[in-house]
Amino acid sequence: MGKNINSLESLVQDYRNELPEPAPEWPSEVREMMLFLNEHLFDKNLSIKKAKSNCYSNGNNISTLFKHYVGESPKEYVIKHRLEAGKRLLTNRHLSGVTIFVVSICLGYSGSGAFSHMFKKKTGMPPSEWREKKLAEVAE
Template sequence: MDRLATLLSHFAFSADTFHQGSFCGLSGYPGDTQVGHVHLLRAGRLRFEGPGGQASVVEEPSLILLVRPQAHRLSAYEDDQAELVCATLNFIGGPHNPLTAALPDVLISPLSALTGLQASTDWLFAEAESDECGRALVLNRLFELMVIQLLRQLLSDGSLGAGMLAGLADKRLARALVAMHDAPAQNWSVEALATLAGMSRASFAAHFRAVVGDTPGDYLAGWRVGLAQKRIREGRPLALVADEVGYQSPSALARVFRRRTGMSPSEWREGKI
């Protein structure tokens, strides 16, 4: 059972490296673009100010990840001797999707705590220093690999308290979640999902709500709407989208879509494309 394969196939992303080397001064990111950001502090000291005024001083090699568009600022003095490698993250299904929604607004972690990323970050830092042909392309692919490895580690550690990734880190709930991810059009019942999890219906429903933060039915509806948004972005007809994500008609999808987003599919499309 691959807990990430379907997620990453539906909500693939690409990285675009925009800085490598020493950093001094102030850089602001207004959060009004459709990309996330990842900053790797290789050495020195860095000041980070995140959304809502969150402020941190980072004093050891660290990862700073803002997977959704978030206003933030980085600053360093010359004496801080900060060295950074930075990239944007562009999700094909848009920056607001079930995968990005499962991650915190800001994730800051020392690299020493992310042992599963060591090989890729070592390679990334070495590549940033080099002047080999194709360096930018290699850096982009290494950032993408690093984020996938981060997702792996988050699942392995079970360090997220609630949400989809917390559910995927739970061995019993993961079977039900992967089944919904793989076959969203299936008419899933709580009984069928509980059987996959090896739990009673009542125990499964309570445990799912406690860990994931939604009822199984609400989670499935959210997953279906997330997939529908991606397909609508791709220009697919609404009737086809409704069938692909498990609704008998476009109007049935539209009702759930409006309940989840506050907009009809056509209103959402006009605002996003």
């Protein structure tokens, strides 16, 4: 299992390295927010409130600005990238024995329930079913 955990952490780090960078012409608070979210994307204690506080902004204005420049709210940005990273982990055949719970924890969720709920809401199926389907497609 130790090898699988190292592989999970490595894949999560690879995903983090591929995250978009903020454009230099964006307002500084939007750039700071994106950099903070990218850096802490998989931290279980990440919250938008904490991100706003880090960027010295307590109002909703930063969320509006972020959505204007990035195309999605900070919350949507976090969810999208956590789920995309999760899809990579779930479809890696070397990690097929890793539980949904362990994948969830690596992505910053407090457990598999929250991850599974959001995954099903966005993809239309639970992560275990999605994994099985995608791994079968790859095997064909």
